[in-house]
Amino acid sequence: MILNAFVLLIVNKSVFCLFFICVKLIHLITFTNNLDLNKQIMHTTRALIYELISAKDSLIDLRNILNKKITNIIDVIEEQGYDDKGNNIGHAKELNVIDVVSDTEVWANFPRLAKTDKQLLWLFENYFKKGVKFSEIQNEFNMFVGKKQRVDNIARRLKREGKLVVVKYNNSNKLSYWGLPSWINELNNDFTQINTPSKEKLPHDIYEKKVVRN
Secondary structure (H helix, E strand, C coil): CHHHHHHHHHHHHHHHHHHHHHHHHHHHHHHHHHHHHHHHHHHHHHHHHHHHHHHHHHHHHHHHHHHHHHHHHHHHHHHCCECCCCCECCCCCCCCHHHHHHHHHHHHHCCCCCCHHHHHHHHHHHCCCCCECHHHHHHHHHHHHCCCCCCHHHHHHHHHCCCCEEEEECCCHHHEEEECHHHEECCCCEECHHHCCCHHHCCCCCCCEEEECC
16 A cells, blocks of 8 residues: 555656646747747848838938929929919019920930930930039939939949940049040040030139040
């Protein structure tokens, strides 16, 4: 009887220990699963945040584009002697309406489905009329495509391929202007008169001009 009771006690303790170990194991598995789930949630949250930030930046770029178009429309209205509410302001604002209409047509005809290099060349052929600094090229390109998209490497490749050129004044990178090869006056090593950047953008004293093609 005593022996049986002793054996029963040992068995009960073993069962209890085994049960305790199983409970601990279940808790450990549950904790690990929860940890993995938390990691997945954190990863998903970070991805969502990045998507929201990207969407925010795209909307800001779109807002800038719309603001520019709204300004162009208001300019046309004011050129006719009215304010943006339709009130007659008694005098017309001096403005070249042809330029505004032309820019609107360029905006409508921009090849948004074309490859980036084709889009960039299209802007030079249809939008940029004079030698332009690369910072302006980048800003205008971003506005047309509606997002931030670097085109410096593509512009350099197009230059190496002979599709774009750069005129550098006074051997300064800050005074480098991009354009099409057809804009160059080979005799003067400079842009043609019609394609030369405006005077206020160029230094008063130009002592060196260089056409960079590669």
